[in-house]
Amino acid sequence: MHVDEWLQAIPPLWICALVGLVIGLESLGIPLPGEIVLVSSALLAAQGVVNPLWVGICASVGAIVGDSIGYAIGRKGGKPMFDRLGRRFPKHFGPSHIAKAERYFERYGMWTVFFGRFVALLRILAGPLAGALRMPYWRFLTANVLGGIAWAGGTTAVVYYLGRVAEKWLKGFSWAGLVLAVLFGVVTTLLVKRRAARMAAQEAEEPAGAA
Known part of the structure; x- marks a missing residue:
């Protein structure tokens, strides 16, 4: 069963809650298909199954809260935490992944948190790594809130309207x-x-x- 078929079997309220939960856990640092769930939910909104506004709101809140928790975990655990995670989950937290993410932070600073929303690897690592690298929280929070809204809200809006246009287009x-x-x-x-x-x-x- 595909993600969209599975979501259709869930009441609309639970779809919004699930979107926020999955994206929040992914932003916290747990490898989950947050983007797939978000796009699938936005497509369901285009079909009238769920309200697109609530999908965007829940996705944005999940992204912001999850990243903030990830920041706190990274700040407390520091870089040794990534060494342990790299040994257990080399596919997602291997030395090459962490080194690449660190280079982004060194070069772009808080913009890494903002644009990291649109990159699968950084979406998982941005929060915890920003905390581990001791990025000032106000800078992290600014980039986190703006990035979360731009990615979650923007993706929902784009997919929703494209879905509506595609539905009308395919009929003709x-x-x-x-x-x-x-x-x-x-x-x-x-x-x-x-x-x-x-x-x-x-x-x-x-x-x-x-x-």
């Missing part, structure tokens, strides 16, 4: 139009992934060049 076009839309989406995704891979390669080359 043939299956050929649907196929073209899918192909366009696949090509766009591949181009974005290629661009991301290039950026990752450049990030990897910079430390080597500096050495």
Whole structure:
């Protein structure tokens, strides 16, 4: 069963609560599919199953609260905590992941927390790592609140309105139009992934060049 099918079996109020909970736990530092749950819930909102405003509010609150708890945990546990997590969960907290996230913090500071919302790796690490690196809390909180609202609220709004437009569009076009839309989406995704891979390669080359 897909996530959206599973969500449809849940009452609307519980969908909003679940969105906030999953995103909050992910922001706290637990690897969960927060973005998938958010997008699926926004699509359900486009179908009239749940109110999009409450999806966005719950997602934003979950993101902000989860990141704040993650910050407190990271501040208390410090970098040794990431060493322990790296040994237990190398796929998500391995030395290479932590080192890459630290480079982002060194280069961009509080903007890492803001834009980290839009990157899967940083969405998990931003809060705890900001605490471990002793980022001033007021700077973290500012970036956390703005980033949480921009990512959670923005994603909900974009997916909701795209879903509404797509539903009307598909009613007036043939299956050929649907196929073209899918192909366009696949090509766009591949181009974005290629661009991301290039950026990752450049990030990897910079430390080597500096050495």
